[in-house]
Amino acid sequence: MKKFEEKTIQSQPIYSGKVISLKVDDVSLPNGETGKREIINHPGAVAVIAITENNKFLLVEQYRKALERSIIEIPAGKLEKGEEPIVTARRELEEETGYTSDHFEFVQAFATSPGFADEIIHIYVAEKLKKLDIPVDLDEDEFVELMEVSLEEAEAMVADGRIYDAKTAFAILWLKLKMNI
Template sequence: MDLTEKTIDSQLVFEGGFLKVRRDRIQLPDGSEGWREYIRHPGAVAVLALTDDRQLVMERQYRYPAGREFLEIPAGKLDPDETREACAQRELWEETGYSASEWTFLGTAHPCIGYADEQIHYFLARGLTQSARQLDHGEFLEVVTLPLAEVIARTLNGAICDSKSLVGLYWLQAHLEGRMPGAV
């Protein structure tokens, strides 16, 4: 059965600083027509920065749409013409001050498939060294390092609950246990 929905007409409804909202008229698999409203996102990276003594670099920051602080893994959006790995390296350094000598791609997730085309590319960073960080204007966050076992425990009690971090931590565990293809 072909479940593909075909675009008949597409309209830009809103264009912000980095998000765009579109409304498309589509043809459904049965031939009838419908509408889809969705967000275009430039893509993002997320970094699991692990120290030699199995401490994970985390960030505590206020997230305006949710109206609260979150403890989460470092992440950020891709700039135009920037590679995923270059973005991961830049975001880790800018937000935390850490750089890494070893980078491993863990995978790509689609966090909001019902209303956005966002993709998050996950990297494991090891061989960490720290220097001064370079936060963007208007960016406020606290860098925290916690034992990996404690971070995992916080996902189970709901203290760490953003989907980006949950996916990354799941893949990090699988990688460290040798359950992912290409795991070391």
Template sequence: MSLGNEPSEILEQLLFYKGRKFNYEVIKLRLPNGVEGNWECIRHPGGALAVPVTREGKLVLVRQYRFTVQGRLLEFPAGTVESYEDPAETIKREIEEETGYRAGSWKSLGKFSLAPGYSDEYIYAFLAQDLEKLEIPPQQDEDEDIEVVLMSPEELEAAILAGEPIDAKSIASFMMARPYLKSIID
């Protein structure tokens, strides 16, 4: 089944708010099936995420405080795609800033919609290999509270199945990377 592009007809923009990381709008639409109504949407420039794997087969994750859930989540390093960046540039910068590692080789795993019920954000996922630990510590943003965590793929899978607090983009990207991880680690 093909999921082609079927744009809605915008009838009226009712509200628009420009935020620091994303925009919010309420729009009156006519859907492709003819139904009209008001919909809310978060407009997001997209995010880039790395599934970094060391030569020893360990995954590099971060445990990050997220104010929205009032707690720490286990995540792969990721960041918002800036208007002047390609997603591959974004993640190369973010992995160094958040983890203190640099990857020697990259593979695109694809992209996926994060929450299409209310946001147009896409995540661009990459496999990062041939990691080298940088001599300088991670240069995290002022608002980031991050701890670097190394786990085997089996440990991460067990944490996911146990219901530990792990964000959805990391779980989805881990699933996309699994076929490659098996060949790297075996």
């Protein structure tokens, strides 16, 4: 048994879309009471810490409708059904940056919003980047601007709020620790 486990009594699907689905579960709580949990199911995602030969890394700026603002992030995207995370990592690096690599290393996976969503994001580092001869098209509804920044520049972007998401903040911390080794 899992510590503090909440067993599902019944589950009611509410919405099923292109990226997420939403359900409401009635659960049995550890104290014997019952509760409701609103849960978003997400297929998972991958993000790439892409390090250039001159020890800078690639970021993309894009508009995020859920936040009603543009933010600067590491390249990332959702897993397609049945797709291995490393395949997603390569695809997203190529689509969003125009670079590829044969040198991907898994860093870590973590839950993005465990209070209400099951999304897991897999983080990879890509080194020895190569510019693609023929760029890969972005998704038809995706618009990004590529940036190459130093660790110090990225830290300043966290401080001024341009970098605003957890996966990118994690990437900056990871880079800082890696470069200090």
